[in-house]
Amino acid sequence: MGVLRSALLCLILVQSCNLAASSDSAGEWKAATATYSEETDGSLITGGACGYGDLHRATYGKYSAGLSAMLFNRGSTCGACFELRCVDHTLWCLPGSPSVILTATDFCPPNYGLSADYGGWCNFPQEHFEMSEAAFAEIAERRADMVPVQYRRVKCARSGGLRFTLSGNPHFYQVLVTNVGLDGEAIAVKVKGSKTGWIPMARNWGQNWQCSVDLRGQPLSFEVTTSDRRTLTSYNVAPPSWQFGQTFEGKQF
Incomplete structure (x- = not known):
């Protein structure tokens, strides 16, 4: 009986923990x-x-x-x-x-x-x-x-990876970040070309991020950080032949 009582107690504790974890997810x-x-x-x-x-x-x-x-x-x-x-x-x-x-x-x-x-x-x-x-x-x-x-x-349930839509001109580079999973809220974005290190981007408006670097002719990688402090890096998302107006897909949280 002692073994059975202990097993039941363990089961109750596990179920309680699972319920707590579920309620904490929202x-x-x-x-x-x-x-x-x-x-x-x-x-x-x-x-x-x-x-x-x-x-x-x-x-x-x-x-x-x-x-x-x-x-x-x-x-x-x-x-x-x-x-x-x-x-x-x-x-x-x-x-x-x-x-x-x-x-x-x-x-x-x-x-x-x-x-x-x-x-x-x-x-x-x-x-x-x-x-x-x-x-x-x-x-x-x-x-x-x-x-x-x-x-x-x-948490945001998304299909596919993060999407990066490129815009701007040779002297003004901007990326729109969409389809962000889990927290959904990007608070920091970095971009990297094959000839540069990681470049922090500034929020232009909404989820449009900008920097004043000429990145043409380079494959592009992105690092996105969300408000729950998770960071995801997608390497070589855009090929060297990328053009303004194109959208590329990276990894997902």
Whole structure:
């Protein structure tokens, strides 16, 4: 009996640890509000303040969101993933409070001419998400103006590797980093040519990073660090013949 009791105790402890690890994989639920932006197909087609451009091409599509200043954090939150569910509104929230996972792709600007509960959703210090109509319809009735939600940070599940889109000119080099997994939020980027060492890049806007180095004719490697302090290096992502406007795929977190 003593052996059986010990085995049961060990099993309980293991299950408790597993539950704790599972709960630690996502952040705590916090209160916010959400609205949606009407688009012709119910989806957000073009990006904004994060620089992603066509959100379907960037793989974010309808599961994208504009964040109020409190959450956007001057663009450093671009690429981060949030789980949202509609709560505390029996008329507008769908039964069972289903949730959706969204990627931060844009900034929701404040409108201080309107109150925070009618039109000024994104006024500081409100925490607010502007969703696509299609994603909003997965958690609430489309007829709703604004709904109360709970949100939490979650890991980003991405298909394929990090994507690096090159732009600029011989004297100004810029790369857009998309499809970042896990934390999703790139906070530092370095580039290396075959004739250079590692060059730290400065954030231009959103997830566009820049440096003033002529890297033409060199294979390019990238080092990306996320806000959870993980660093991933993708060697020789772009061949020496790369051109501005091209996108190349590296490793994934």
